[in-house]
Amino acid sequence: MSGSASPNFSGHMALIIRWYVCVFLLLVMFLGVGEQFGLSFTWIGGMFMLAPILLYAGVGILCRTSNVSEYYVAGRRISGLYNGMAVAADWMSAASFLSLAGTLYFDGYQGLAFVIGWTGGYVLVALCLAPYLRKFGQFTIADFLSARYGGALPRLIGASATIMASFIYVVAQIYGVGLITSRFIGVEFEIGVFVGLTGILVCSFLGGMRAVTWTQVAQCAILIVAYLIPVVLLAEKQTNVPVPQVVYGEVLQQIGGKEEVIFNDPREQQVRELYRARQNEVRSHLEHLPGSLETMRDDAQDKLNILKATNAPAEQIFAAEKKLRALPISAEHAEREWKAELQKLDIKVAPPLPHAKPFPGNEDESAKRKLNFLALIICLMVGTASLPHILMRFYTTTTVADSRNSVFWALLFISMLYFTAPAYAVFAKWEVYSNLVGAHIANLPSWVGTWSRLGLIRIEDINHDGVLQLAELTLNPDVIVLAMPEIAGLPYVVSGLVAAGGLAAALSTADGLLLAIASALSHDIYYKTMDPQASTQRRLVISKSMLLVVSVSAAYAASLRPEHILFLVGLAFSIAASAFFPALIGGLFWQRANRWGAIASMLSGVTVCLYYCGLTHPALGGSMSKAWFGIEPISSGVFGLAAGFAMLVIVSLITPPPPARVRQLMWDWRAPSEPWQRAAWAAADSDNGTHH
Amino acid sequence: MNIPADQQIFWKQKRNLTLALLLAWAAVTFLPVVFANQLDRIELLGWPLSFYMEAQGTLIAYLIIIGIYAVRVRQIERARLANAAAASNNASEQAS
Structure with missing residues (x-):
């Protein structure tokens, strides 16, 4: 058993991981002090990207193994608590970390379907799946299908569905890695994608499930700390109580009052009218294609000619030229662009929804919202209880009882994030409603400027009154979490910590997913179906090369920015x-x-x-x-x-x-x-x- | 093939526990959504109760359900294993 570890390996690793997390927190403090003494943002950002990747590589080397059971199921030696942490990190993806708070900001009550759906599935996992799968005790979900139903076909279909669901998901994670690195460290999106990929590969390549498990334990700690710190400090600042999950109820009430004022403001309604007019204009252009595009092009050309003929100032001519060039190059392009614009305008024109109100609107709309809410929670819950990379994790616990306990621990850690996400949304909304809406566009808080330069916030003074109305503000959902440190007036090092947390969330999920895909390919399709006589060594070589192929193709798909x-x-x-x-x-x-x-x-x-x-x-x-x-x-x-x-x-x-x-x-x-x-x-x- | 009686009893205990907890799960998941408009009028520490249930209340209920399951099944399993051990002891004593 080459590479197999002593029975005490788990206790040993747990100690090392605790040390790693301490060293990481020390690094955060060290960088915080460094920032006060003028350490540049590029350095801080770079350190936050490099340090965790070195950490993961270190775990990968410590956990390197050539034993099949260690490689696929971590030797089934993971205790309930640590498996719970690993499940939680596996589960909380870039979408949970970055986008959930933003979704809750925009959808209010309706967005809570994600909170319920992404947690309720664990009851199904605990009661109906995890203990039985652990008792069964093999390597993949397709193993179970094949043992229960017999024959190669259930296994092949199971493996293909594993690959289909996991590949889509892993592309989204790697995309998240690219976004975070390009925003915080300022490297190219594509470079960020491949740097993140190295982080994933050094870890899972050498140590398989064993290395991934221990990395995920560390990532779970890092991502929860990174998620909580900014909003805890903001809650302290706004309400003097540093427990955002408890005090945001009060803030929610204040938002209710502000909503009434803002939604009924005549200037707010005027802005919506202007957007409606623009929507009608775009719609009529769309109906009269291709003629409308030609008229627009002729008009723009005429205007440019007149300006040139009358010797107008250079900047006016330049602006007119730019306008002409910005027109869609063909009717097909125009159709696509204008349809997308109409969709964006739909959001602007729609009446804003009160944050806490369940299923607003007239009877029809309300019933439809309720039905969709129920359908979404069912899909997300049952999906949670069926995602192969999550179910696989329950093969790794020491005993069946540990698999039941580990679901509890997993949900506890997941809840820390999901309890906090609605608080993020409410605090951000409070900030926007009280400090942004109604303010002069010339003196908005500085964080608005920072994030509009990166294209995550857009402001358009459509009624030219110099004052910001709610409908004139366009926010990207990810900005709620990313900008929170600045909204709370915290130093840059906290932003770096949030970036490290987002990276941990994306990388941990990507690790688990890639391993699930590589296992389906190497274990189910190659070993069990094509070549049952394959030696252990050969199986591991196949698995590792699959890991490489799949992760490079996922990174390529992500770099196309779907x-x-x-x-x-x-x-x-x-x-x-x-x-x-x-x-x-x-x-x-x-x-x-x-x-x-x-x-x-x-x-x-x-x-x-x-x-x-x-x-x-x-x-x-x-x-x-x-x-x-x-x-x-x-x-x-x-x-x-x-x-x-x-x-x-x-x-x-x-x-x-x-x-x-x-x-x-x-x-x-x-x-x-x-x-x-x-x-x-x-x-x-x-x-x-x-x-x- | 015959399944031993004590194993069937054990499974029945576990199955009934699972069904009861699944019922509780379905109730805490779906009832607050179905009656959201009624719950909206009740207030709890600043939250409308409907919002609070979806944001925190139901999550706490999920944790309790999973916790109860883990503890209860451990008790049932321990009792079953103790019984089985006692039975086999008795059998070996009688044989000797």
Whole structure:
């Protein structure tokens, strides 16, 4: 067993990780002092990017292994608490860290569907999945499907769905890495992507799941501290109580009062009218294509000619030339650009929503909002309970009891972030409503300037009164978390810490996802299907080369900067939910579920889910007018889930029942784990490790 | 194939616990959403109750549900293993 560690390895690693986190916090303090003495921002930003990556590389070297069980499931030696931390870091992605607070800022109550959906799934994991999967005790989710339903087909479909859902998700994480590095350290987006990639690879390449687990434990600590510090200090500043999660109720009430004043302000309504006029204009241009584009081009050309003929000042001519060049080059481009603009204007024109009010609007709108809220929480919850990279983590605990405990720890750490995200949104809104709206555009707080230079905040004085109205302000959702340190008037080092936290969130999730994809490719598709005689060494070589190929292609996909990144993440949940959940639950709790039922369920689930997305999402050529019951495409999983369960039941019942051994298997999973079984597992794992 | 009676009893205990907790999970998840407009009129420390439930209350309930499950199943399993050990002791004593 080359590279295998002593039984005390876990305790040893836990100590090292604690040291690492202490050293990191010392570094933060050191940089904070350095900033007071004039250390430049570039240096601070660079240190924050470099230090964690060195840390992860260090863990990777310490945990290097060539043992299969260590590589795929960390030797099944992770205690409940540490596995919980690793699950939490695996789970909290760039979307949770950066975008959740922004979503809550814009959607208010409606955005809380994400908070509920992304936590409630853990109840399903704890009660219905984690302990049984741990008892089963293999390496991947496809392993389970294959053992329960028999044959290569369930395994192959499971592995393909794992790859599909995880790849979409990992592209979004790497994209997040690129955004954070390019904003904070000022490197090119593409360079940021590849620097982040090195951080992921040095760690998972050498040590597989074992290294990833211990890195995630450190990342969990770093990202929670980084998320809490700015908003705790802001709460202290605004309310004198440093517990934002408790005091934001009061601030929420004050926002309610401000909303009434701002929404009814005549100048606010005037601004909305102006946006409505612009929307009508764009709409009529769109209807009269291509003629309208030509008229616009002729007009602009005429204006330019007149200016030139009358010897107007150079800057006026320059502006007119710029305007002419800014016109879309063809009717097709014009159609795309103007449609996008119409969508943006829709937001400007829509009446603003009160933050705390559930399902506002008239009866129809309110019912539709409620239905979508319910559909989204179902999709996110069931998706959480079906994402392979999360479920895989429960194979790594020492005992079955530890797998149950670790779900509790995981949700506890996740809740720290999710309790705080609504507070972020409320404090940011309070700041915007009291210090920005109604202020003179010439003397806005300095953080507005910083972030508008980076394009995350846009201000347009459409009614030319020199005063900012709410509708004239456009915020990128990510800015809520990124700008919080500056809003609270904190030194730059705290911004650096937030960037390090965001990087930890994105990298930890990317690590887990890449490992899930590499396992599906090397373990399920190569070893179990193509070459069951492959030696241990060969399997690890295949796994590592898959890791390299997948991560480079994910980084390449991210560097193309795909649009609709948040929608893609939502889609990953819907795909995972429709593909896995019926087959997993049926496999664990319904003896009559058989191979054909499972195959039909997985295939129909994914097909219905993707079909509905294509039907309704504008980016895929669909439109919401074709929607069923008005459900948004992000929740397409509810239909996939329904189809999956229906097919599982129908097809299982019309085909022969599964063989008798399935009944024995299912009872084995239900039995309590007896102490002697641990020894048997250990023997089985070391067998896996010694076959050369 | 016969499943031993004590194993079936153990599974029944665990299954009933799971079903009860799943019911609680469904209730705390869906009821506050369905009755959001009614809860909106009640206030708790500054929060409208509907907002508070979705932002914090339901999360706390989830933690409690998972905690109860972990503790209760551990108790049930320990009792079952102790029973099994006692039974096998008895059997070996009778045999000797």
